[in-house]
Amino acid sequence: MLYNGGTAGTGGGRRRLGAAVAVLCSLSPAYAGAQFFREAPVLAQRVAAGSLPPVERRLPDNPMLLQPLDRPGDYGGSWGLAMVSRYDGLLLYRTIGYEPLVRWDPMWTRVVANVAQSFESNADASSFTFRLRRGLRWSDGRPMTSEDVVFWFEDVLNNPDITAAAPSILRSPVAGARLETPDAHTLRFTFPAPNSLFPLQLAAGQMERGPTDLPKHALTRYHLRYNPDADREAKAEGYRDWVERFLIKSQLLRAPSGPDALLRRRDADGTASLPAEPVPTLEAWVIDRLEAGSPPVLVAERNPYYWKIDSTGGQLPYIDRIETALTTSAAELPVLVRAGRVGLQARHFVVNDLAARALAEGGNRYRALPLLPTDANTVPIVFNLTHRDPVWRTLLQQRNFRVALSLLIDRRAIIDEVFGGKGEPYQIAPRPESRYYHQRLAHQYLDHDPDRANAILGGLGLDRPDADGLRLLPDGRPLSFTVLVRRDRPDSRKAMALVARQWRRAGIDAGIALVDRADTHNRIQANDFDAMVGHPEGGFDALLDAYAFAPLNWSSYFAPGWARWAMNSSDPQAVNPPPSVIRQIETYERIKGVADADAQHRMMGDVLDIAAEEFFTIGVSLPDAGRGVVRTDFRNIPKVMFETWLYPAPAPANPPLFFIERR
Known part of the structure; x- marks a missing residue:
């Protein structure tokens, strides 16, 4: 099956929304046959000085053509962004x-070619062939070939010292997935069983670096297989071993956002200006340096070898550089807007409608960027159904206990x-706009019915209050637990405080502990929490976000022990x-072997039926539309964007086409 520029998306819901989304930017097939190209003035100056080859020698044989939404753009300027905390690197990934x-594609209706200029699968979707663009180059001018992907697959993904568990884009390399490279521009992934979700998973948001992120020529010096002295050199530089040095130089995890991780340098702490480790990339902008200040600013400069062009042959991107402020609190964002230092951003502004305050600070220099909600819930409350304490585990696994808490x-x-x-009362379930909408899962146990809830709790033997009026567990301990809430989500904190107050009236004590994103991740992996306000995924594409409804991976917060079993049943934990x-779990595995979208939909319905029957999690309400902010001189900006991890906005809307209008 040849993917002629793309394949259908996973949901009819996307197609239904498409007519209402004024996103006109389209991704054309790869450009071919251009005779003349334009380039940014700063690059033309380098060509004239002899320090850079002409633009036609920097582009691949078949550059990718992007169609501007408004018009071909003006070159120049800086795009300001703002990170929050030391675990916000995904902001850069999403931009x-x-x-x-x-x-x-920008409309989130299909998967289209990108670094690969074409791709196809065999009849049963167990093998996928990708053809890279000939002449494609890393940002340092070196060719990007299938050898770079082999390096990622063999020396990183299949090296247990570096990669403890396979990413979701592969079923499991150790289970038999293979990569073949017939030539320098062809990749063939073969799986031991049909894996029809593979192209969709490649296109979705990825926490880990993927096949197109690791330049072999720049990273082998840090790898023990290629450099026998790698361990000694790493320890001499202060690293624990070669693996620790390789991890920071390759930046395998995207989320850490401390200066050391962003610059790929262990000596970077944000107090001094430092250059970044010169690891090349295929991205439109290359992280170049950190400029010390309050806050420090990470600077990324345009990639002279970027391989996409506009409809007039102009090499992209239009904007010269990205300047990202490394803040410690979301409260700093309106201040940056007041100073005009944010160009376009949704991340963080959508939380607690921070956009309203920012827009007030920015005045007529800014406008709101409408965001189509795809979250399943405003306050997804998840209990640890595999709690390490057997008394708590037994109680939390009681469906009626969760029902009672919901009714309170x-x-x-x-x-x-x-x-x-x-918004409207809603459980954690696919949204009404989704083709996976499930009426029972979405609407059960939403009534505020304390009398019924108290009767259920009494029936569970939880009717003996202590001196403080708290119900008691079977072993005599008070019914008291802690809910983890992310520090950077003030709405979750306020809502959970109200929920806790409502539960307290029924003799249930729920304390709230504020934690950072990294703390949340660590507590889940250690199975060390009672309950938390989790992530709100699953509202639109339940097929790729199935972990919200079944314990499939670490994002299935409601049962980390069951998720471990799903990932590796022999795991001692x-x-x-x-x-x-x-x-x-078995039904979802079978979905991967079905190429027919309707059959996938029916099987995913079975997964959601079980989720509704078990009632694993509790929701509060259906999220309303959110807003980001965009400066009024930014152009080629869609009128509305999705806001979700699966569609890591604004990236699919093609930021290299964004430009700052000259006035």
């Missing part, structure tokens, strides 16, 4: 780092007080799931 083999929540009061009356959950 300048999204260059996979294949990607989403006055959702309308929370919606009015925290969310300005916007795995917890055996009940039969219904095993059916869920």
Whole structure:
């Protein structure tokens, strides 16, 4: 099956929304046959000085053509962004780092070619062939070939010292997935069983570096296989071993955002200006340096070898550089807007409608950027159903206990007080716009019914109050637990405080602990938490976000022990799931072997049926539309964008086409 520029998306819901989304920017097939090209003035100056080859020698034989939304842009200027905390590196991935083999089109309706100029699968979707663009170059001018992908696959992904677990884009390399490279421009991934979701997973947001992110020629010096002295050199530089040095030089995980991780230098702490480790990339902008200040600013300069052009032959990107402020609190963002230092950003501004305050600070220099919501819930409350404490585990696995807690929540009061009356009571379930909408999962146990809840709790033997009026566990301890809430999500904190107050009236004590994103991740992997406000995924594409409804991976916060079992049943810390959950996991595995979208939809319906019957998680309300901010001189900006991790906005809307209008 040849993917002629792309393949259908995973949901009819996307197609239904498409007519309402005024995103006119289209991704054309790869450009061919151009005789003349334009380039940025700063690059033309370098060509004239003899320090850079002419633009036609820097582009591949078949550059990728992007059609501007408004018009071909003006070259120049800086795009300001703002990170928050030391675990916000995904902001850069979602703006300048999204260059996979294949990607989403701007409308999020299909997967289209990207680094690979074409791709195809065999009849049963067990083998996928990608053809790279000939003449494609890394940002240092060196050719990018299939050898770079082999380096990622063999020396990183399949090296247990570096990669403990395979990323979601592969079923599991150790289970038999293979990569063949018939020539320098051809890749063939073969799986031991059909894996029809592979192109979609390649296009979706990825926490880990992927096949197109690791230049072999720049990283082998840090790898023990290629450099026998790598371990000694790493220790001499202060690293624990060669693996630690390789991890920071390759920047394998995208999320860490301390100066050391961003610059790929262990000596960077943000107090001094430093250059970045010169590791080349295929991205439109290359991280170049950190400029010390309050806050420090990370600077990325345009890639002279970027391989995409506009409809007039102009080499992209239009904007010269990206300047990212490394802040410690979201409260600093409106201040940056007031100073005009944010160009376009949705991340963080959509939380607590920070955009409203920022727009007030920015005045007429800014406008709102409407964001189509794809989250499943405003406050996804998840309990650790595989709790290490056997008494708590037994209680939390009682479906009726979770039902009672849901019935104790006055959702309308929370919606009015925290969310300005916007939204409707809703459980954690696919949204009504999704083709995976599930009426029972979305609407069960939403009534505020304390009498029924108290009767259920009494039936569970939780009716003996202590001196403080708290119900008691079977072993006599008070029914008291802690809910983890991310520090950077003030709405979650406010809403959870109201939920806790409502639970307390029924003799249940829920304390709130504020944690950072990294702390949350670590606590999940250690199975060391009672409950938390989790991520709101699963609202639009339940097929790729199935972990929100079944324990499939680390993002299935409601049961990390069951998730361990799903990922590796022989894991000593795995917890055996009940039969219904095993059916869920097995059904989802079978979905990967089905290429027909309708059959996938029916099988995913079975997974959601079990989720509805088990009622793993509790939601509060359906999120309303959000807003980001964009400076009014920015052009080629879609009128509205999706806001979700699967479609790592704004990246699929083609930021290299964004430009700053000269005035």
